[in-house]
Amino acid sequence: MRAIRFDHTGGPEVLTLGEVPVPEPKAGEILVRNQAIGINFIDTYHRTGLYPVKLPSGIGMEGAGLVEAVGEGVTRFVPGDLAAYASGPIGAYAEFHVGAAERAVKLPAGVSAQVGAAVLLKGMTAEFLIRRCYPVQAGQTVLIHAAAGGVGQILVQWAKILGATVIATVGSDDKAARAKALGADHVILYRDQAVAAEVRKLTGGAGVPVVYDSVGAATFEGSLGALARRGMLVSYGNASGPAPAIEPGRLSRMGSLYLTRPTLFDYVATTAELDESAGALFGLIAAGKIEVEIGQTFPLDQARAAHEALESRATVGASLLIP
Ligand SMILES: NC(=O)c1ccc[n+]([C@@H]2O[C@H](COP(=O)([O-])OP(=O)(O)OC[C@H]3O[C@@H](n4cnc5c(N)ncnc54)[C@H](OP(=O)(O)O)[C@@H]3O)[C@@H](O)[C@H]2O)c1
Structure with a gap:
């Protein structure tokens, strides 16, 4: 599959497109065929080394698409479900992503993969900040x-x-x-x-x-x-x-x-917290109370341009990579 990788930290130019094997889901994991990949500021911190990662590395925390395969013991998803994830392992900028079933959520009817990938990480962040970290x-x-x-x-x-x-x-x-x-x-x-x-x-x-x-x-x-x-x-x-x-x-x-x-990952630390946070978010989206703006989309091989746009303050709303 095509995947964005980097082998040393630095500017957007360290991101390169390569070919890597499609990962296989182990027990408790799902394989998602990404239809859209969310770009987040945290991806730039991984790339620059502000938040250190083991190199060489993939990049990206968020995506959505159809579940292609499930590992042993998975009951939360079946192949064909539309799923979104907003957590590690790092490496969402790719055609497929494998991760724990318990860290992914099913997208409700009416929420597309593009909206799911644009909003899950950012929207759950807003949820915990405004309802739990300091409840407004x-x-x-x-x-x-x-x-x-x-x-x-x-x-x-x-x-x-x-x-x-x-x-x-x-x-x-x-x-x-x-x-x-x-x-x-x-x-x-x-x-x-x-x-x-x-x-x-x-x-x-x-x-x-x-x-x-x-x-x-x-x-x-x-x-x-x-x-x-x-x-x-x-x-x-x-x-x-x-x-x-x-x-x-x-x-x-x-x-x-x-x-x-605070960091999101401490506020969606359990599957129950993840489901509650995502459920509150998608409930407000379904009710038409929260609108999700996908301000920019880039093809997967343009990850470098996407990072340049985000870091130069040229973006509005969410940005996606499309594999
Ligand atoms: N703690 C957590 O768990 C958590 C989770 C998710 C996101 N975050 C943080 O939330 C923030 C927003 O993330 P996002 O992905 O939604 O990005 P974003 O807000 O779409 O992009 C960052 C924005 O920050 C503003 N900005 C101000 N000074 C900047 C500078 N020197 N360089 C670049 N941008 C600057 C820009 O808006 P203006 O042009 O209006 O200034 C820019 O558009 C990031 O800091 C991210 O790390 C934290």
Whole structure:
């Protein structure tokens, strides 16, 4: 099968297309013939070495397609089911993917492989951030960074469903229009405007009880400065580089703040949690309450161009590779 591989860390140019054997499902595993592959920022961290992986390696965490074969003991799927997965083993950028049946979900009727691959990882991330990591309550005002991106778009819509007022940040006027269309009440252009000062203005000086920050290095200080007393900074990504170290006493001096650095894989650690998270997400999609934007699609052999687009902030919504 055709698969994207890399044998040393670096820029998008290290990604190369090669031929590797189709993997065989062992006991408890399923083989999925990918119809669509989700591109996620975490793939760039694996490629650069920010999150180390054993080399040489495949790349990619997310995909969807028909179950081609099941290993011994699998009861969760039968061949022909439409399945999606959003976890390891790394190597989704390929024609086939093998992984544990218990880490995959069946796509409900009406959800295509393309939508499944675009939304499972990003949407379950939004789910755990907004319902479990810091559960947003109706009437609260929340700050969501990179609101026109893959995870950001889902977060904005979910926050509105929960009855929050949303302050969104984006990097361009086009993305501002997109965030507004999805329900954001206020939009800050964080490349030009000072985030903490703008948030104080919009909240009568109080600040917000929670900031969802996927940008990391570039936004960290502004996020802390935007928080209300006892507010929580949910730092969940590194799009601009990792957030800096912080001395705990600063959290005290800034108003008894909380800081957490969560990852999806600890919030869908069991199959029950995975099914609950995916079920909540697909329920809202089926009800027409969450819209999934597939902003860009690339053929499998264009993985390099896809990474270049994602890292240069040129994408909106989710991006897919099509094998
Ligand atoms: N912790 C977890 O479990 C978890 C799970 C999934 C995703 N994430 C994180 O969530 C974030 C979003 O992931 P995604 O796949 O949906 O990507 P994305 O949001 O579609 O793309 C990243 C966006 O970040 C913004 N950005 C700001 N500064 C940037 C910079 N220097 N370089 C590149 N982008 C920059 C850009 O939007 P603007 O142009 O509007 O600035 C860009 O479009 C990533 O940080 C990812 O690591 C974390």
